Amino acid sequence: MAHGLLKLGTDLNQIGKKIARGVSRHILHWPLLYSLGQETVRRGLLKFPYESKRMLVDYGMGQIKEAYRRNAVLVWSSAFSPTELYYALGITHFSPEVASAMVASFGFQEMFLKEAESRWWGRDNCAFHRCAMGGVFLDYFPRPRAFCASTHLCDGAVLLFNNLAARYRRPFFLLDTPLKQDHGALNYVVQQLKSIIASLEELSGKKMQAEKLEEAVACAEAARRELEEVNRLRRHPLSPFNTRDAIAYLYLYFNGVGSPVTPHIYNTLAWELKEKINGAEAAALKPPRFRLLWLHMPPIYRNNMLAYLEGKGARAVFEEFSHVYWEPMDPGRPLHSIARRMLSHFGHGPVERRLHAIKTMVERYKVDGVIHFSHWGCRQNCGSVKAIRDFLRREGIPLLLLDGDCIDNRNYAPGQVQTRIDGFLEMLA
């Protein structure tokens, strides 16, 4: 009898969870929810350390709201795809990888990961993608009309989008980004951009207007300049802005290049940083004992890795994803500018490009050491470890290699990480 009651209770519990999940899924599909969220943010009911972050959250919610609109022409885009095109055409885009990062930042990643793993997604592939697939299987994400991805850096993104396109039976537009950076490669990318524009025009029923494309590229260029200014301020010894703060702003790098809002947010951030640095100088605050460069991304789920560093007097003052690697963009030659931006990513092609970028960042931000976070499942990142280690050894720069996962927290062992950080900081001292 007792067993029966217990079983009944368990069943009810399961049913309750299922209902709750179903309800939450439906609520998340309401654009109204994000309008309410935007109002909450705009009215200052939520507190943010930076005004620019408030603007960023407002902007992000607006994008998600658009993505969930029933009549939206929604394209799912990979992390490095040319977002300028979407802004120029007025197409809404949604990045499943960024969505995974958001899910992890809210602490819901385990449910998503488990769902994907129950459907044959092994734990050896990238957790950003696995988490995104969990969202697809659980039907949390808005339904796409097409998929668009670029091939540089991440093999998994191309494969993920190929899988999704086959699953949803929707068109897949692929930007093949060659390793070389010569004239032939540039022309090849430009040709493909033209072809993608034609496909997006057909999909959306909108015609690409030359001035809109120029405008998007002008916005991308403005954003680049503002981000450079932010990065210039981050070189200051008293800059309080660390990698933990910077992670949220990567949303703009992945989703906001080409948007008129992005330069405003970066501009506001730069202004705020100036104020804070001035305040710190006036208060005669001490700079951190050790300045560190963070390679790849830190974990997105709740963890104390960066806070622990801060507590020990070390600050991750810069992270490689914030590095401005591309040359100024010319709105007069929009497609060539976008193509150059795609081709010039330092993580794509021979590893020497990444080594060169690391050296530039080490010198520019005057760091005492480097932390390389090896995200499990990222072949591009992990594969370079040996080359980076040898290079930094030759340059006499201390390196800490941390293995972990940016999204999946199930193997996160804070004690072990802290011990390794302690050892590293002792060596720096």
Add this chain to the structure above:
Amino acid sequence: MKWQNIQAAATGEQLPQSDRQLEFFRQMLEREEERTRLEQEKMAWLCSYTPVEIIAACNLVPYRLLAADKETLRADIYLHPTLCSYVRGALENALSVDGTTLQGAVLLNSCNAASHLYHSLSTFYSQKFHYFMDLPHDASPAALDFWAGELRQFHRALARYRGIALRVDTLQEQIVLYHENRKRMAELYGERKGEVAVNGNDLIRLVQASMLLPASRFREILGLFANHAQKQQEKGHFCRGPRLFLLGSVLSKVTIDIIEEQGGVLILDDLCMGRRAVTFDAIPAAGEDPYYYLARLYLGRYPCPRMKGSFAALDELEQLLRDYRIDGVILYYLKFCDAWYYLGQILKERIRHIPVLILEGEYTGMGGGGQLRTRIAAFLEMLSQKNSMSAGEACLAPTVGNRDVGIFRTLDFRL
């Protein structure tokens, strides 16, 4: 060698003539491969999209860099453990004796692991010639133009390294030679919808030889093997056992041989060490640039999972399995091979009416041979039982059929 043959050899029994001939071919291939391995005029390549005709046109033997069937102790120093064991094994081979007889290596950016292998090879191994080439993801007109240009550049660089003049007529000769070999291989793979006289693992073995031997030498061996296959067919010496479709990442012949050993008949495969690497063709247009032709030939072939068109090709899979009367599918994941992780997941969902065995392991099969053998044996036993049930109970219970296979539909075995 078949399991029965090992027993026969142990007891001193005479092998059947057909098996003796097969053993003769296998030993001949071993001998020829060993001879090529010791030659100095070889250029290593890794991905089956490599245009080997260009290498051969520069008087070098295109030699596929296979992974060593041993532990990758030295390679593990250079390559991260989350890169697949195939590239680590390939580096191990290059760092060992094999590497000393190579003139260099040509790698394509087929995947992140291949890129890192290139870096390791060029940095830590003092080869004379290294070339890293782009590989587009589809066969769009822009991709063909781009890749034709890449191939021309590669030919120029290799000819310069060899100190020879770049001759298009030599390249065309090699194109013809390789075209003929592929055509004959495609014929061998062709008629497999009915009874088959040659087990698929021998075809895969031939494909491997085609990747290691000079094309002219391989052509002779291929001719002998084709004659043997034809005689077997005429005599009605057909392979008996569950009809299998093997697909997945690159895998060693040790793993493939286990399937035959256990009594499975490989009807089809989708491997870049097998059917996919040889069964493609294109007719050159009049006056067509040879580089453009090569780009069209390679990019237009049945796609590897890394290519854009690979997932769309799944739509034809069910029909293919029906046409070839496949009893079971074996999907082999090479650990850390992203391309097959992402494709295999959806493939698993698409195959609904045929049992699928999913295996995951290392290229070398080091330490996993016993487990593989047990799992494949259990799968084949299940297929045999299902076949006999279907045959025996069909008249008693007409409803028993594919629908009842549901409980066996998928067996997931991971090493």
